[in-house]
Amino acid sequence: AQTVTQSQPEMSVQEAETVTLSCTYDTSESNYYLFWYKQPPSRQMILVIRQEAYKQQNATENRFSVNFQKAAKSFSLKISDSQLGDTAMYFCAFISRGAGGTSYGKLTFGQGTILTVHP
Amino acid sequence: DAGVTQSPTHLIKTRGQQVTLRCSPISGHKSVSWYQQVLGQGPQFIFQYYEKEERGRGNFPDRFSARQFPNYSSELNVNALLLGDSALYLCASSLNTGVWETQYFGPGTRLLVL
Numbered sequence: 001a002q003t004v005t006q007s008q009p010e011m012s013v014q015e016a017e018t019v020t021l022s023c024t025y026d027t028s029e030s031n032y033y034l035f036w037y038k039q040p041p042s043r044q045m046i047l048v049i050r051q052e053a054y055k056q057q058n059a060t061e062n063r064f065s066v067n068f069q070k071a072a073k074s075f076s077l078k079i080s081d082s083q084l085g086d087t088a089m090y091f092c093a094f095i096s097r098g099a100g101g102t103s104y105g106k107l108t109f110g111q112g113t114i115l116t117v118h119p
Numbered sequence: 120d121a122g123v124t125q126s127p128t129h130l131i132k133t134r135g136q137q138v139t140l141r142c143s144p145i146s147g148h149k150s151v152s153w154y155q156q157v158l159g160q161g162p163q164f165i166f167q168y169y170e171k172e173e174r175g176r177g178n179f180p181d182r183f184s185a186r187q188f189p190n191y192s193s194e195l196n197v198n199a200l201l202l203g204d205s206a207l208y209l210c211a212s213s214l215n216t217g218v219w220e221t222q223y224f225g226p227g228t229r230l231l232v233l
Contacts, residue, residue: 004161033218044122045162045209045224052219091161095218105152105216106175109161 002027004094006110013082014118020067021077021113023092032096034068034075035107040088048090051075082117089114121146123212123225131231132200140195140228144212150174151193152222153185154209162209168193169216197230205232 003026013019025034036048051059051068058066063083067076079086092110124143132138144151150169154162164177168187187193191212197204207229211222 035221037224044226047221047223050221093161097218105150105167105211105213105218105220105222106164106177107152107154107162107211107222108164111161112159 002029002094002096002108004092004108004110006090006092006113008113009111010114010116012116012118013079015082015084017082018078018080019082019115021079021090021092021115023075023077023110025073025075025092025094025108027073027094027096029096032094034066035093035095036064036066036075036077037091037093037109038086038088039091039112040085045091049077079115084117084119087115087117123210123223125208125210125225125228127228128226129229129231131233133233134200134202136200136232137196137198138200138230140197140208140210140230142193142195142210142212142225144191144193144210145223148212148214148223149191150213150216150220151187151191152211152213153193153195154211155179156207156209156227158206165195167216174216200232202232205230 034051039045063080089112093107152167153165156162166185167175182198207227209227210225213220
């Protein structure tokens with residue numbers, strides 16, 4: 001079974017600084033996808049960034065970038081120039097093709113990291 | 120374009136009752152997935168439906184059931200409610216069922232079981 005672990009329950013950062021959120025996962029699959037989702041307080045979850053396991057190049061989306069280390073099964077999120085609006089719970093999530101090539105939309109989430117950006 | 124919508128936003132039920140939660144996917148999306156998010160934890164997968172058929176089921180008891188309608192909207196039903204069913208229930212839609220498809224989440228229905 002796949003598992004996703006986020007070892008940092010809470011993180012804080014000053015506005016305009018850089019912060020890195022950690023995520024590790026465990027799988028025997030070779031073809032999978034990784035995501036970071038953001039869930040602001042009392043607001044809906046939105047996709048921040050995604051990474052295809054077959055791509056060696058790390059994904060970037062504006063101020064958000066990932067460090068994908070496939071061999072180490074590590075997928076960290078770096079937020080540059082942190083803004084107050086980045087305050088949220090961040091979830092790392094994993095999805096893979098099932099046995100026999102079947103696939104369905106079962107995202108496996110980590111426990112989440114609460115990020116607080118201070119002015 | 121409207122995003123994923125869910126109704127109701129909040130719900131209070133008592134143990135033993137039954138509840139129905141509703142979800143409307145993004146226009147053009149044919150797949151709907153349901154997740155349960157207990158306070159302070161990550162979402163747990165319950166079901167995925169595609170073209171009115173169940174395509175995947177998580178580790179939840181048979182008290183949980185769902186269905187998808189011809190317009191791709193979906194309902195999640197929970198029977199014989201337990202206190203532990205108190206959670207935020209999230210619906211997510213995607214174009215199809217491929218694992219590469221991004222899932223877009225709704226605002227959720229917060230269920231409190233007393």
